Amino acid sequence: MSIITQAIANADREARYLSRGELETIDHFFHDGQQRLRIASILTNNVQAIVEKGSQRFWQRCAITPSNSGSERFQASCLRDQAWFMRLITYAVVVGDIDPIEASGVRGGKAMYLSLEIPLRNVAECMRCLKEVTLDMLTLEDAAEVGPYFDYLIQGLVP
Amino acid sequence: MQDAITTLINSSDVQGKYLDDASLENLQSYFRSGDLRARAAMTISANASMIVTKTVAKALLYTDITAPGGNMYTCRRYAACVRDMDYFLRYGTYAMLAGDPSILDERVLNGLKETYNSLGVPVGATVRAVQAMKEVTTEMVGAEAGREIGTFFDHICSGLS
Numbered sequence: 254m255s256i257i258t259q260a261i262a263n264a265d266r267e268a269r270y271l272s273r274g275e276l277e278t279i280d281h282f283f284h285d286g287q288q289r290l291r292i293a294s295i296l297t298n299n300v301q302a303i304v305e306k307g308s309q310r311f312w313q314r315c316a317i318t319p320s321n322s323g324s325e326r327f328q329a330s331c332l333r334d335q336a337w338f339m340r341l342i343t344y345a346v347v348v349g350d351i352d353p354i355e356a357s358g359v360r361g362g363k364a365m366y367l368s369l370e371i372p373l374r375n376v377a378e379c380m381r382c383l384k385e386v387t388l389d390m391l392t393l394e395d396a397a398e399v400g401p402y403f404d405y406l407i408q409g410l411v412p
Numbered sequence: 413m414q415d416a417i418t419t420l421i422n423s424s425d426v427q428g429k430y431l432d433d434a435s436l437e438n439l440q441s442y443f444r445s446g447d448l449r450a451r452a453a454m455t456i457s458a459n460a461s462m463i464v465t466k467t468v469a470k471a472l473l474y475t476d477i478t479a480p481g482g483n484m485y486t487c488r489r490y491a492a493c494v495r496d497m498d499y500f501l502r503y504g505t506y507a508m509l510a511g512d513p514s515i516l517d518e519r520v521l522n523g524l525k526e527t528y529n530s531l532g533v534p535v536g537a538t539v540r541a542v543q544a545m546k547e548v549t550t551e552m553v554g555a556e557a558g559r560e561i562g563t564f565f566d567h568i569c570s571g572l573s
Contacts, residue, residue: 257415261506261515270457270502271509276450279509283446290436290443297430340430344421347431347439352418357425 255348256282282349292395293343296387303386304335310382311375318375335383338406342387345402354402359409366410373412380407413518416442416511442511445560449509452557456505456549463548464497471544477537493533500542500568501549507564508557516564521571528572539569 254262260275271279296303308331312321320331337358344353366376384403388396414422420435431439456463472493478484484493503520507513528535546565550558 255415255417257510258413258418261415261510262413265506265515265519268502270460270505271453273454276454280447280450283443283450286443286446287440290440293431294436300430337428340428341425343430344425348417348421353421353425 254352255350285349289346289349289398292391292398293347295391295395296339296343296346296399299390300336300339303339303383303390304332306386307335307379307383308332310386311379314382315375315378319371331379335379338380339383339387342399342402342406346399351402351405354406354409358406362410363412373410377407377411380410414510414512414514419512419514445511448557449511449560452553452561453505453509455553456501456561459552460498460501463501463545463552464494466548467497467541467545468494470548471541472537475537477534483533483537496538497541497545500565501545504545504549504561504564504568507567508561513564513567516567516571520568525572535572539572542569542572 257279260271260279264271264275308320312318315321319327321328341354341358345351363373366373380403384400384407387403388400391399417439420431420439424431424435472478472484476482478490484490499520503516507516525535527533528538542565546558546562549561549565553561
């Protein structure tokens with residue numbers, strides 16, 4: 254759900270038009286839209302570099318982890334999942350809401366990694382590395398926009 | 413219920429792909445027209461009952477439908493018609509804000525044709541009334557915003573016929 258669908262759903266529940274305040278909030282959201290799209294394309298264009306640097310940082314911190322055990326399959330899966338989570342982050346930035354992260358990433362995420370016997374603590378650490386690497390490459394203002402989505406993701410994956 | 417943004421994200425997510433340039437371009441034009449949509453919504457909500465009154469006057473009031481034997485004859489049925497016009501305008505406004513017709517499909521059109529058929533409400537007259545509503549609304553909000561909301565009134569019409 255975006256701010257827009259949320260406001261519409263609220264208004265419809267009461268069978269009314271959107272209030273002036275709600276419309277102003279939405280208008281504000283439209284205005285910030287260009288900004289969010291710009292950040293999303295920075296992230297999209299740099300995903301590979303972010304995942305590469307993030308992995309290096311992760312394996313330094315958590316040397317004993319399946320993806321660093323010499324198994325190419327585990328390593329490839331780890332890289333794939335990182336790119337996958339980065340994708341959800343870009344969605345969240347665009348829509349301005351945690352919903353994509355929640356729906357496709359966090360819900361069931363813990364259970365999935367547990368069943369794969371991948372230590373959750375390490376998954377969360379890996380996300381933390383992705384966050385650091387990503388925020389390093391953004392301006393302070395953009396970083397402030399993106400940071401909370403990583404925090405939400407990390408919170409959703411810590412054991 | 414979806415809007416222009418969530419529709420794009422959902423379809424990209426299912427395919428596992430990042431938002432490509434074409435999608436970003438689409439969203440950009442949606443955001444750019446945001447001011448227009450929000451302002452039009454404000455105008456419509458301030459003038460909703462007047463728009464409905466004018467619409468009914470333009471398309472229905474002076475036709476056989478309000479005469480004895482017509483489907484709008486008796487005040488009760490007249491009132492039901494006005495209420496439905498109210499709905500169309502409100503949901504059309506929602507859809508315009510969202511830039512997406514899914515709310516119309518889910519909350520207005522789903523089963524509407526069947527309901528109208530069983531109540532004997534003439535679809536042709538309803539479509540004419542919605543088209544009249546498009547014209548009345550466009551006069552009020554201006555040509556550009558009128559085009560935006562017009563596509564959703566057309567969506568209601570095509571869902572009915």
